[in-house]
Amino acid sequence: MTQGAPTDEQPDRRRVGDWAYNRLRVLILNHELTPGTRLSVPALAEQLSVSRSPVREAVLRLIREGLADEVPHRGAVVSHISRTDLAVLYEVREVLEGLAARLAAVAVTDEEVSELEENLQEHEAIVASGDLEAHMDADMRFHAVIREASGNPWLTTYLSQIQGQIRLAMTSTSVTAGAEPALHDHQRIFAAVKGGQAAEAEEAGRMHIRRLREALLNDPPLRDDTGPPPAGARR
Numbered sequence: 001m002t003q004g005a006p007t008d009e010q011p012d013r014r015r016v017g018d019w020a021y022n023r024l025r026v027l028i029l030n031h032e033l034t035p036g037t038r039l040s041v042p043a044l045a046e047q048l049s050v051s052r053s054p055v056r057e058a059v060l061r062l063i064r065e066g067l068a069d070e071v072p073h074r075g076a077v078v079s080h081i082s083r084t085d086l087a088v089l090y091e092v093r094e095v096l097e098g099l100a101a102r103l104a105a106v107a108v109t110d111e112e113v114s115e116l117e118e119n120l121q122e123h124e125a126i127v128a129s130g131d132l133e134a135h136m137d138a139d140m141r142f143h144a145v146i147r148e149a150s151g152n153p154w155l156t157t158y159l160s161q162i163q164g165q166i167r168l169a170m171t172s173t174s175v176t177a178g179a180e181p182a183l184h185d186h187q188r189i190f191a192a193v194k195g196g197q198a199a200e201a202e203e204a205g206r207m208h209i210r211r212l213r214e215a216l217l218n219d220p221p222l223r224d225d226t227g228p229p230p231a232g233a234r235r
């Protein structure tokens with residue numbers, strides 16, 4: 001029986017592992033592997049045409065990142081991140097995004113300022129078009145530039161990890177707090193970062209996430225098609 005061993009185009013094991021990890025991550029974040037789906041190493045190895053050990057490593061990385069959970073007797077499954085999990089995650093994110101904006105106000109480069117300007121222009125057009133998926137992508141790109149601009153690699157690592165989990169939760173819960181207010185918050189963060197106003201940047205960064213967290217806790221659920229329905233909330 002063929003096991004789909006790595007071919008010549010996949011030079012070494014580590015690169016195959018990275019490739020498998022990125023592939024699975026995209027499948028999870030795009031919801032092609034939905035929450036609760038079992039991540040069977042033999043089946044995925046066959047599907048991706050690679051050997052089992054890089055897939056096993058990729059699944060372990062996804063577990064560490066919070067995108068998969070180890071379930072007794074079932075192995076790894078794609079995580080279901082509930083609104084409650086998300087709200088707790090936002091508590092951490094509020095502080096870290098504030099810190100990123102504060103550091104960015106001191107360390108941002110001209111190139112990053114241009115990137116942010118370009119992002120905001122694109123985002124404005126997206127908000128006008130009402131494309132929610134594109135809005136989430138533009139939103140994520142803005143935060144990626146801000147955390148890069150902070151110049152702190154630890155902060156960058158933690159925030160990108162949190163953002164992966166948030167993206168997963170958003171696709172599974174359809175939680176959004178409105179594109180227009182988000183864009184407005186971004187413009188405020190950008191103005192403070194560009195102007196080198198560290199305290200204002202931090203406050204604007206924190207406010208943005210705090211507002212999202214409050215919206216998350218107060219808004220009625222729109223769609224939660226993968227988790228168990230909350231008690232008494234079945235429609």
Ligand SMILES: [Zn+2]
Binds near residue numbers: 143186208
């Ligand atoms: Zn944002």
